Amino acid sequence: MIINKIMIVVRAPLRISFVGGGTDLPDFYHKHQGAVLSVTIDKYVYLVINPTPMISGISARYSITETVDHPNKLQHTRIRAALNELGIKSHIEIGSFASILSQTGLGSSASFSVALMKGLNLHKNNKKLSPKETAEAACHLELGLLSEPIGKQDQYASAIGGFNIFEFNPDESVNIKPIFLGFEVSSKLEDHLLLFFTGITRSASAVLDKQRINIDKKLKEYKEMTTMVPFFEKELLAGNIKGMAKILHKGWLLKKSLSKDISNNVIDKLYESGLKSGAWGGKILGAGGGGCLLFLAPPKNHKVIRAKILQKAKKNKLKDFQEIPVKFVQSGVEVLFNDNHTVL
Amino acid sequence: MRNYITNFLDETREVILTVEPEEIARALKILQATYERDGRIYIFGNGGSLALATHFVSDLNKTVFSQDLNRSIKKFQALRVPSNESELTAWANDIGYDMVFAGPLQNYLSDNDCVVAISSSGNSTNIIKAVEVAKLRHIPVIGLSGFDGGKLALLADAKIVVKTEKGRYDFVESIHSVILHLITSYFQDYFNHLAVKNSGK
DSSP states (O other): OOTOOOOEEEEEEEEEEOOOOOTTTTHHTTSEEEEEEEEEEEEEEEEEEOOOOOSSSSSOOOOOOOOEGGGGOOSSSSHHHHHHHHHHHEEEEEEEESSSSSSSOOOOHHHHHHHHHHHHHHHHHHOOOOHHHHHHHHIIIIISSSOSSSSSHHHHHHHHHSSEEEEETSSSOOOEEEEOOHHHHHHHHHHHEEEEOOOOOOOHHHEEEEEHHHHGGHHHHHHHHHHHHHHHHHHHTTOHHHHHHHHHHHHHHHHHTOOOTSSOOHHHHHHHHHTTTTTEEEEEOSSSSSSSSEEEEOOGHHHHHHHHHHHHHHHOOTTTTTOOOOOOEEESEEEEEOOSSSOO | HHHHHHHHHHEEEEEESSSSSSHHHHHHHHHHHHHHOOEEEEEETTTTHHHHHHHHHHHHHHHGGGTTTTSSSOOOOEEEESSSSHHHHHHHHTTOOOTHHHHHHHHHTTTEEEEEEEEESSHHHHEEEEEEEEHHHOOOEEEEEEETTTTHHHHHSSSEEEEEEETTTTHHHHHHHHHHHHHHHHHHHHHHHHHHHHHOO
């Protein structure tokens, strides 16, 4: 009998990563400390975990619905691994919802894992994980249990929330350094920022898997990417948007040199058109190969940039191309609904 | 007389410099994150600190938004713990003074909330008990203490300490008030900024 359990709703924010992405891959940080700087945004992955005392099976609802009688029969690798790890074998329904497509470079797959580990620990043991513990649990799920060829920055970004620098140490520990930005600068940065979904989705694992193989040959580039983090932080604290944009641009060029799959002809054309219409700098978000394009540009140029880049996207038949307005948020993973106050 | 006055003012100036701006920044982040997720802010203290707590509750709930109180934006939800004298004395008389904050807090506290604990010594048993309730549930704690910071400075996530010799309640409480007004002022400016920005669009 598990009728005392109730529904739990968790949400975890997506993130924009500014500099250092890629240095959170174990193949790099095992040799040299990695570092990234990112911020969470007002777009979320929502997860509902519902105990089903009258139905013994397991349901997972995401882009499809799966109903099975044992976790091992689930196609969804992360839900399967998480349920097995926590010893949940039956009587559960898990549904995920988001306002942004997956595989857009905003870290949504890690946000899903973060919400999942936060929620399932509450469901199973009424165990409240701290933001840091949640990030660790999500990393354990993805990099440990599933051996996904990905990095650790997104799990930390989504669990902790706000502007942060994360440093990845060879011993697997992570230093979390929050950047306390006043509303003036934060709001100014929002006003300069343009985010476009290219209409091209890609699996981060596929891009990162190829990038990973090359790491030993590109150590110099990766190290340079980590050194950009403190420079970016300095410009960020000073509110120097143009300075930040220049660093983004430099970082994007460097990142493109890591693997030929990070950019492509279409992405390059879109990016060029943004710069030509008055953006100071920008980058592709996430692993690359598609996803979202970020620009920092003076607000007076936004109208022209929008028009030009949309024209370019149409020309390249990117039918899902669109702008995504974003605001920064300070809160990381959060339990929106959990009525169970009984056990502690 | 003049000497006495200038000495006090000089000392106040010296003491105020012991406050770490970084810890206030941390507190602002916690409050903003709580606001974003619709959480509640529970504030408490003993004696003079209770007066500060009550004052801060009204500043967060009303003063922050007072330039535009009618606008239908989400506001802070700050509450003093316990909420009234009946509840305070009921816990004190029936259970014990140690439980006047932890008792009610245990009842109200949910996952999205945060806690502001004010204690000059940082060691008041009832304050520490309440902070432990919050910590056990991973609820972020903003601690305002004085002297050497006490246990509160060890437990809190944002450790705001007014460093003085033991017993200087006058300085500690005065500067706590300055810090709480700084927080009020920050959010007042922030929400005014948002209002101007949104009206321009």
